[in-house]
Amino acid sequence: MKAVGYRQSLPIDDPASLEDLELPEPTPSARDLLVRVKAISVNPVDTKVRKNAAPEPGQVKVLGWDAVGIVEAVGPQVGGFKPGDRVYYAGSVIRPGANSELHVVDERIAALAPRSLDDAQAAALPLTTITAYELLFDRLGVAKGGGAGKTLLVTGGAGGVGSILIQLARQLTQLRVIATASRPQTRDWCLSLGAHAVVDHSRPLAAELKAAGIGQVDMVASLTQTQQHYAQIIEALEPQGRLAVIDDMPVLDAMPLKTKSISLHWEMMFARSRFETPDMARQGELLAEVAALVDAGRIRTTANASFGAINAANLRRAHALIESGKAQGKVVLQGF
Numbered sequence: 001m002k003a004v005g006y007r008q009s010l011p012i013d014d015p016a017s018l019e020d021l022e023l024p025e026p027t028p029s030a031r032d033l034l035v036r037v038k039a040i041s042v043n044p045v046d047t048k049v050r051k052n053a054a055p056e057p058g059q060v061k062v063l064g065w066d067a068v069g070i071v072e073a074v075g076p077q078v079g080g081f082k083p084g085d086r087v088y089y090a091g092s093v094i095r096p097g098a099n100s101e102l103h104v105v106d107e108r109i110a111a112l113a114p115r116s117l118d119d120a121q122a123a124a125l126p127l128t129t130i131t132a133y134e135l136l137f138d139r140l141g142v143a144k145g146g147g148a149g150k151t152l153l154v155t156g157g158a159g160g161v162g163s164i165l166i167q168l169a170r171q172l173t174q175l176r177v178i179a180t181a182s183r184p185q186t187r188d189w190c191l192s193l194g195a196h197a198v199v200d201h202s203r204p205l206a207a208e209l210k211a212a213g214i215g216q217v218d219m220v221a222s223l224t225q226t227q228q229h230y231a232q233i234i235e236a237l238e239p240q241g242r243l244a245v246i247d248d249m250p251v252l253d254a255m256p257l258k259t260k261s262i263s264l265h266w267e268m269m270f271a272r273s274r275f276e277t278p279d280m281a282r283q284g285e286l287l288a289e290v291a292a293l294v295d296a297g298r299i300r301t302t303a304n305a306s307f308g309a310i311n312a313a314n315l316r317r318a319h320a321l322i323e324s325g326k327a328q329g330k331v332v333l334q335g336f
Contacts, residue, residue, distance in 0.1 A: 003022070004063075004100070004310065004311060004315050005062040007055060007061075013320070018319070021060060026096070026102055029075050032105065033073075033075070033104065035069035035070065035071055035104070036069050037103050038334065038335065040066055041066040041160075041330045042066075042315065042319065042322060042331045042333070043065060043066060043160060044322055045127070049061075049063060049093070050319065062099050065098065066091075066123050067091065068086070068087070069098075071085040078107050079107075080107050081107055081110070085112060086112065088113040088122050088287065089111065090130055092106065092109070108280045109281075109283045110287070111285075113291065115295050116295045120303060120332040120333070121301040121303050123303070124302050125294075125301060125302065126287060128302065129164050132164045135246065136169060136172075136173070138267075140152075140244050140265060141242070144172055145174065147173040147175035150175055151177075151217040151219070152169055152175045152176070152217065153217040153236065154180065154220075155201055155223055155226075156180060156222075157181055159223055159327065162190070163189070163193055163329050164299070165221055166194050167299050168299070170194035171194075178195065178199060178217065179199075180198065180201035182200050189329065193300075199214075201225075201229065205235075216238045217238065219237075219241060220241070220244070223246055234260065234262065237260060237262055239261060239262075242262070242265065246267050269283075302330045304329030304330060305329070306334070307331055307332070310336050314333055318331045
């Protein structure tokens with residue numbers, strides 16, 4: 001089967017950083033679905049793994065943790081899907097990725113894809129949707145339909161996670177949602193997704209919030225450059241506020257949170273699939289819930305750039321855009 005992968009960790013401008021490959025077809029086992037991949041999207045995790053996780057000598061690594069495709073076969077313990085089903089999912093970081101014609105995924109973390117979206121539009125959603133949903137409801141502890149009188153600040157609102165988090169918060173809670181963005185186009189993007197207001201994260205956040213008449217906030221979803229904004233986030237949070245973080249950093253000192261009794265919450269959407277937690281199937285359930293919201297017209301795709309067919313050259317372009325820090329919404333690719 002056709003696939004895209006790498007043999008060594010290289011800068012993305014090196015042609016060998018991602019290569020077109022021919023690999024054996026995978027076989028589903030236990031609760032696996034064998035999926036013929038129709039479309040994928042690219043996330044920051046793809047670039048981080050490529051740069052930091054070199055395959056063993058003589059081996060190749062396939063990336064890709066967002067996919068839409070058609071089920072071709074199922075493992076002996078599968079009960080929720082059948083061949084012919086069109087599914088979407090984010091996969092598992094400890095298994096081969098979905099940048100391949102055929103892919104296996106545990107049925108518990110998959111769901112039927114939104115009917116109202118084409119393959120590329122649907123492929124933009126799974127990983128960021130799971131991250132945003134878990135961050136909002138599981139980590140920050142916001143109740144469905146709750147949050148009245150509370151304010152959520154979303155840093156990096158125009159990115160992949162921010163783009164779906166803004167929508168989920170507006171559609172499923174009563175929170176006031178403030179996003180951050182530093183360019184006119186990303187500001188407009190956040191407002192179009194439902195943010196009540198947008199402040200500029202290239203300036204001190206606490207001062208920006210105050211100038212906008214917002215003052216302190218109850219919760220922060222820090223989605224990018226947390227270390228850079230950390231002191232300002234603490235200043236912006238109310239006493240007993242909540243901070244949820246998703247990005248990587250060399251160190252995060254929690255002591256400055258003590259004075260205000262701010263709670264710190266990590267969101268890692270791969271935790272459930274990596275450790276096969278008892279509630280692993282919750283990810284498939286929440287993807288099904290969001291698919292229904294999409295088909296009801298309440299949530300829209302966050303796909304914002306299509307880079308053509310799934311091949312090494314186009315994936316290198318996508319990785320380069322992600323690494324530039326200027327991506328807005330999601331980058332999608334479709335077909336081999």
